[in-house]
Structures are given as structure tokens and as C-alpha cells.
Amino acid sequence: MLEASRVFSDYVRSSRDTKAPVIPRIDELDLTIPEKDGIGTAGIWDDIQTICGAATNTWSERFLYKLYASPTPIGVVGEALIGLLNNNAHVFQASPIGALIEDRVGRQLAELARFPVGTAAGLTFPGGSYSNMHALMVARNRRFPELKRSGFTGAMARGEWRRPMIFTSAHAHYSIEKAAVAAGIGLDNVVSVPTDADGRMDSHALRMLVEKALADGGAPFFVNATAGTTVLGAFDPIDEIAAVCADHGLWLHVDASWGGPLALFSSDDRFGGYRVDRADSFTVNPHKLMGVPLQCSFLLMRDGLAPMREALGLGASYLFHGGSPNVLDDVGDATMGCGRRPDAIKLWLAWRYYGTEYFRRRLANARRLALDFADMVSTRPPTALGHWRLAAAPQSTCVCFWFVPSQLGAHPTPQPSWGDATRLLCTRLNYLGHVLVDYATVDLPAGSLPTFFRLPLNSPHVTKETLASVLCAIEQTAKALLDEDPRCFDADKS
């Protein structure tokens, strides 16, 4: 344990070094598994150091690749604690403390979401996709209760049946589609609702699509609104969407895996005014904007855990002995899983450690940095190498932009060749490994945007200097690529 603390502390120190690579080169690694005797204490610390040295460095402020970032130290301690205790949050007696903490944190999150106090509750799932999938399953089985027993074929054999239909924005996370595949609903019954120019779901289009589906004999039952889309970070207009759902009796789920903490903690009206409480269920991933290590995802239910139990519970007697007045008994039966890591412990610990105010500050800082960075990109002076263009005004804490090499001219509107340049630059940049960034694209009413750089702002270690250095690194990479091949960015090249 002492050795672990030394190795781990060294790792944190070296990872935060400004020269440390974000993606280390992995050369020859000996990953063989000993047939007979293990390497024991003598060799294992070398192994651990090898893994540390070969791991993607999420502690660096130059890890700007995905929606999660540097874990907080207390988060790591929480993770180690969960491993140490090896408690299981499926039945109360297997971990009373895990159940109590999960209940407490779930209720606190529900309160921040302005869900009804005392009724609303939440459970953790192994990631936002699973939280979203559970919400869909609960909504499906509540609307079509015969499915649990009869399945689709049994239910349909008994008479007229309408197609269960799901609505989600064109910019929403693909987990909704995966959940539809899992649920036997199929991709054809996931209606993609177009967005406005900012990437927010067009609620008029939603209403029309729902009404059309009804007119065509479909059975709309589930709308997924996103708070913080994966690429642009947009917040779908929840009040308008909730009105459509209320008019047609649809389950409203909010996938706030990314933007949820902004909605819960932010004092900025843009996010804090977001009326999550109009939803039936709500996913938030503290492993993203709150710095808890992967995974920590909560699914909050406005009406508590009862609908989950009803939809999915089987009450397997060998495990769930029931008969207890304790509502925290047997929560595992409300999920599609069985054994459960008590992930809430790490969020509780971090929340106790930092307090609510810290998260408000952290989120305000991320938002401010996004605005500053957007400003930095749009005002950065062009050079002989090229110029900079914002792809969209930052909706929350993602910044999307192009570097347009001079070879591609100075078009007022985005060109497909900008996308090729982005992919080329990004691939080389990430190969070099000093910064790790990502690219994406989206469809907007005016058409599909060429591939752009997408930087999520999250880690409190990121500063304006970090971001300026990323822009420099992109310019330097452009120069290096041009030095190798002066025609590398030419539009006719790709």
C-alpha cells in the first residue's frame, strides 16, 4: 500500500509536468501472463509503472480529447476505497452504507434538479448509455405493460398493435438509438428531430413529427431531450419539449450526461434556469464535468424507484428476499443488472470534500474558458499559414472551430476541404502526442458542417495559456505538414 501511494504520487507529479506526453509511444510491452508462478511483489511495481507510462495521460491539461478529463485526487481515493471495501449495492445487507450514500446523493441531485422532494430518487448505472437505456426500458414497459410478460410477438398476436416510437434530436447521443435496438424497437422507429442553427432540438418540428406519427398509426411514447449535446454542447429547449410531451402523454427523458452539472449547479441563467423538473427521468454523469473517475452516472426518476421495479423487477427469490419495509432493500432488482458497484460513494466523498460551491466555481470557470477560447479563436490574427474560424457559438463548454490553411483560400462559408484539413491536422497532432484533441461534424438546417475541431472545456487545470498553446500547436503542425508536402491541404488532393 505504501509502495502504491509512492508510485501513484510520482505518477500524478510526472503527468502534470508541462512536457509530459498525453499519448505516450507504446513500444515493446511485455503483456504475457505467467503460465505457472506469478511475478509477485518484486516485479509488479515495474508492471504498474509500465502501465502508468503507457497510459493516456488524462491528468494533463492538454488532454482535451473527450468529455471526461483529469480525475480529482479525492475521486481517485474514492475509487480505491470502493475497490478496498468491495461492497455490492444490489441488496441492502450487502452494503447498508453503500445504499444509504447512494440514496442520499440521488436525493440531493434530485433536489438540485427541483424534482419533488421525498418522491424523486436516483440510482447509479455503469455509464450514461446504460442510464439512458434503463430510462427507455422503464418508459417502454410503463406504456406497454404487456411487453414484460408477452414480449412484442405475444402482445401483437393478441390484436392491433401500433409501432412504439421514440423522438430524439439529430444531435443527441447515439445511446438512444442503441437502446432502441436493444429494446426491440429498431432504428426505423427512432425519429430524428432536426435542430435549429444552434444545434437545439426544433420543438415545432418535434410537435409536427409526433402528430404525423400519430396520424400514421404509430405510438409515440418517449422523447429524449439533451442537456449538453455531445458535439456542440447545446441544451434542447426543455419547456417547449415538455409542452409537447404533456399534450401527447409522452415520457420525457433528459440526457444530461454532459451538461447535467451545469443545469444542476450553475448560477448562469442559461443553464441554471433549465427546468429539468419537467422531465420524467434524467441522466447525469458526474464522471464528466465533476471530475469523478469513470464511471459515475446517475439516473434520476421523478416518481422514485417504483416505476423501475415495476418495469424490470423480477424479485428473484434466491437473492432478493423481500419482505422488508426498507425502500432501499434490493435496489438491484430495479435495474437490468445484478451486482452493482457503489459508485455513489466516490461522488459523495468528492462532494463532501469540495462542497457545492466548488462545483459552481468549477463549472463557471469551464463556461468562462469556453467563451474566452471562442473569442481567442475568432480574433486570432491570420498568418501566412492560414486563418481561424469558429464553427458555432459555444452553447455551453464545447468550442468547435476550423483552422483554414491559406492554400484553401478565404471563402466566407465553410468548405468541404476544411474538413479534410481538420482530419489531417488532428491525426498528426494526436500522433505527436503532446496534445490530444478530437474532431466531429454535425448537420444543421443550413447543411452539414465540414469536420471541425471540438474541444470540451472541463478540467480545472486548463488555462487560457493551455488553449493558446493548442492553437500554436495546430499552426506548427500545419507548418510541419506543409514542409513535408506543400500540397497536403490542396482541395483536389483528397
Next chain:
Amino acid sequence: MLEASRVFSDYVRSSRDTKAPVIPRIDELDLTIPEKDGIGTAGIWDDIQTICGAATNTWSERFLYKLYASPTPIGVVGEALIGLLNNNAHVFQASPIGALIEDRVGRQLAELARFPVGTAAGLTFPGGSYSNMHALMVARNRRFPELKRSGFTGAMARGEWRRPMIFTSAHAHYSIEKAAVAAGIGLDNVVSVPTDADGRMDSHALRMLVEKALADGGAPFFVNATAGTTVLGAFDPIDEIAAVCADHGLWLHVDASWGGPLALFSSDDRFGGYRVDRADSFTVNPHKLMGVPLQCSFLLMRDGLAPMREALGLGASYLFHGGSPNVLDDVGDATMGCGRRPDAIKLWLAWRYYGTEYFRRRLANARRLALDFADMVSTRPPTALGHWRLAAAPQSTCVCFWFVPSQLGAHPTPQPSWGDATRLLCTRLNYLGHVLVDYATVDLPAGSLPTFFRLPLNSPHVTKETLASVLCAIEQTAKALLDEDPRCFDADKS
């Protein structure tokens, strides 16, 4: 970090104390979350000690409650390492080392399972239920490929459709039924196959039930065989089941969440001769018999990851950029989730540390203890308090038995009142908290057994002395209950 190592080491020492409770009393706990400022470093170690003190003590050899047990120290280090690195195993670049290790461990497990080398591969899922569910989804979409796009309603609208049917033993884990609910197949289409007197699936009954389903116009497609049932620890006869599957073109999945390591590592022919390689997919949970902290579950696929990608992949372009020749790219797309903890790292680390031979010894020890314990129960002399009866010969490492209080007489066959006594004794025993054991029941061809004690043997800390002390504790509890109420066990009482 230093403080963490001190607190954690103290915890391990005190948890292994022979007097330490397994379920501590939880009195007043302050779980409040600070509105404004956090408690910081000053208070957090008290919090951590509070949690440690209130947690269920899985390190104790007297934790004999569920199928997991004491985590190995290297497992805890592995868990902490995963938290520290905060790497994500969804796309290769987010964690090359995580992907390489997962691939390596998956192939090593597949090799032990005698799956075709070079083809078979595995991925981790957040628990055995999710592994089983993924296997079912893959099998469903492979057999009915139109479901991915059209869903059941679309597919059925296009013409004649037969009910997809699943077969699993009456003693199998309930996750198969949950998966059927999730998949839109429904509980009515899960055919429960009876077992023989030892709790092993009756393969003749399976064949008859499959043929009956076909004759009735159903579409059998998936058989779940269990290697290590949850209660009796039975191994379904895989060769006979595989023959039925081959004859009718059914997907054979083996849920070896519990017994898998015996099948993979044991030199005992009873388990080591188990031909896992006859299956299409195979779930094994190293977090059970291998002492890796929760969760660590592998789903192995005989034909590699391609069927997973085909069945579930959407290739969301914002995340999965594709175009790489690397087969380890974008493994997340092969799952129903998105972000993934690289759980394989902790198994790899433990395997490197201990070597294969350690696991063979550990498993042989667990099996030997089960046989010894069964012997101990059946030969333990009766006292004035009552006598002992085995509920079943131990199929692998679970021992199931009754303590029959004298008040209930000396019937040659199990009586319902024995079950009441078991529940009463177990509840009191667990309330006292010095040992934690569980009870269960099963249906056998001769009828349903009254509730019995079920002890899974797993932890290497358990000795014959531990087990003798459990039997003593049950007798003492019986005495204490009788002292309080001499009629507590009377058959007419319940």
C-alpha cells in the same frame, strides 16, 4: 496519498481481525452534503474512516454471504490504478494500453476455454448480467437481423413471424429473464427447462421442449447453459446441450459467471473437462472466484468481436472515426454502452502477480473446502438442540444445508418447517453481524426444497475452523432464540 495508504492498510488489518464484525451496526451517520464549502483534507479522513467502519466487511473469512468475497490486495491496487489513470476503453486512442491489455486477457481466457486461437476474443462488461444480456442481444440480432432496423413491429408487419424463444434451466440466473424483458422477447418466451436431481439442466427435457416449441410455431434461437448455478453450483451438461443446439441451429451461451474459473483453471476433471468451447459465447466473472474487486466480467465470443459489431454497432461518427486497420479500434461500438472502464487491467495485474498456478490452487482449495464442509455438516453429531442435514451434494463450491431444531422432530424427508427455521436463524445470525450467510431454495424433480442455508466457498482466508465456527454460531443462535421463546421453531408457529 500517503494518508490513504495508512488508512487503507489499517482497514485491512482490522477487517481481518477475528473479532471484527462482518456487518457493523450503523448508528447516526452524518451523510449531509455541504451547501457551500467542503470539509477538505481536514475532515475527509474521518469520513473515510466512518465509511470503512460502516461498510460490510468482505475481507473477513466470515463473509460467506454472496458469490464474491475478500478482494485480493493486488486487485485493490488495480482498482486504484484504474481510477488514477481514468482511461476509457471505448476507442483505441483514449487508452491504447487498456485496449491492448483487454485484448490480451480476453484471448488468454479464450485459450483456456479452448476457443479457436486467433479468432475468439472477449470484452469486459459491467457485470455478469450485462455480459449475458449482450450475448442475448447479439444472438437475437444475428438470428433476426431485420430487428436492428425495423424492430419487432416493423418486422412483423412485413409478414409471418414466429416467437423468438429462449431456453434456460430452472436454476439459471435471473439475468436471462431480465435480458428477455429488455430485448422485447418477454418472460412468456423464456422456457424454463427442468433439472435433474443434482440441479443440472435435463438435456432430454431441453430437446423435447425445443421440438415442442418448433411444432407450436415458435422460433427457438438461444439456449443458456449454466456453469455453476447460483444456488447449488451445478454445471449443466454442456456436451448434451451443445448437441441439441447443433441439431436445431441454436446459439449456445454459457453463463459461467460463477463457475467459469473452475472450468478454465481446474485440473479436476469434473470441471476442467467442461467443454466450454462448444458454446458460441461465454460469460465469466473474475470478480467472483478470482478475487478481483467488483466488477470484472468478461464476455467471450467464439467468433470474435465481429458479430457484436454487426448486431449492435452504429458507428457514431463523432466518436468512432473508423478507417483504422486496428481491430481494437472502437470496441465500444461493439457494446450497448459508450464509455468503458478498462476493468481488464485489474485482472491482468492480478494474473501477472499471482500466475496461473495460484488460481489453480485457489480453486482447488475452494472445492476441497466445499467437500470437507459438506462432510462436516453430514457427520456433525446431533445435540439436544437439533441435527444437521445436507440439502444436496456439493456440485462445485456451494454447500447447502439445514439445521433442524429438535422441536421439529426427526423426519427422513425435508419439511416446510425446516425452511422457516432456516430463515429465522439466518436473519438473527446476520443481525448479530459476526458471520454473514445467506439462504435460498430450489425446485428439484422431487419437489421444492424448503429454504436452506447456502454457503459459497471462495475466499482463500476461509479454513475448516471458520466453517466449524459457523456451525457453532448457528447452534448458539438457535439456543438464544429458544431461550427467548421456547416455541420459536414450532411448526404451527409460522
